[in-house]
């Protein structure tokens with residue numbers, strides 16, 4: 185049982201005609217994939233605690249643990265079907281013999297195959313928000329979104345989303361079928377989306393879903409020597425910002441965050457989450473960040489951050505950080521929208 189009092193977060197609309205969701209969602213990926221060992225009971229309790237706190241938007245993908253993450257959240261979704269909005273994704277193909285080897289597929293037959301798998305694993309009749317996870321540049325985006333739109337017409341999917349798209353790709357997609365949400369990395373450390381994707385989303389009335397708003401945990405101050413601190417099976421070992429000299433250099437960049445956190449008596453992660461929310465309001469854009477956690481105490485901490493408003497001076501102190509970060513946000517930036525801008 186949590187001792188923290190339950191103060192529900194406020195809500196915002198997901199896409200122009202979409203449902204109201206809590207202003208912060210929950211990233212479920214780490215519950216089954218990528219970030220080392222998980223306590224399944226605590227992760228299940230985290231899903232429930234999040235809902236009590238007003239978090240109604242839950243994020244997964246078919247590739248998180250080869251479908252295991254969708255299966256993991258399915259009982260929770262079933263128990264609360266009318267209260268929660270579930271987002272999943274297709275498009276990244278992992279090699280079962282080497283999960284670090286990844287391909288991308290966006291063709292219509294593949295999408296059809298994927299949606300059936302996700303519906304089954306999630307145990308739902310309709311996926312609330314279905315994202316293209318990554319863009320395959322060999323398939324016209326109009327063809328991909330056309331295939332996704334058929335799923336809406338058939339009632340298999342309610343709303344469409346895109347992950348890691350450029351502003352132009354978003355415009356082209358939106359002309360085929362309304363896009364409710366763009367999900368891309370956006371944090372104090374990762375601001376490339378502010379160049380084209382964010383302005384296009386604002387122009388089209390698309391909600392932005394910042395993923396990894398805590399810089400995959402880095403912005404909480406958890407890492408000083410990531411190479412030693414991460415478990416052997418942690419995906420972040422392959423990420424340039426977490427490795428070698430980059431990790432130490434990036435840890436030093438957290439000082440302004442630490443100063444604000446200390447002065448306010450909050451955590452570094454809370455400052456980072458407040459920053460994303462506020463940066464979006466500067467752009468005039470609705471956002472639903474999806475910090476990922478597997479622990480109840482952290483979901484309490486993260487949702488409380490939605491009530492923090494940074495001053496202009498605090499925002500100015502955080503402004504230069506992104507340009508100084510050592511290492512790209514992925515080893516292969518072709519895997520991101522920035523790689524195509």
Ligand SMILES: NC(=O)c1ccc[n+]([C@@H]2O[C@H](COP(=O)([O-])OP(=O)(O)OC[C@H]3O[C@@H](n4cnc5c(N)ncnc54)[C@H](OP(=O)(O)O)[C@@H]3O)[C@@H](O)[C@H]2O)c1
Pocket residue numbers: 210211212213214219243244317347348367368394395396397398399400401402404406453474475476477478479482483485486
């Ligand atoms: N579309 C895409 O390509 C894409 C890519 C990556 C992620 N995502 C989605 O976005 C979600 C969030 O991103 P993310 O998980 O990569 O990164 P994140 O939210 O930036 O950070 C998650 C990490 O921070 C830790 N953490 C969370 N809250 C904390 C707190 N209050 N204090 C200290 N540590 C805390 C988590 O550990 P614990 O779990 O142990 O608390 C985890 O290691 C994912 O779950 C996934 O659904 C999408």
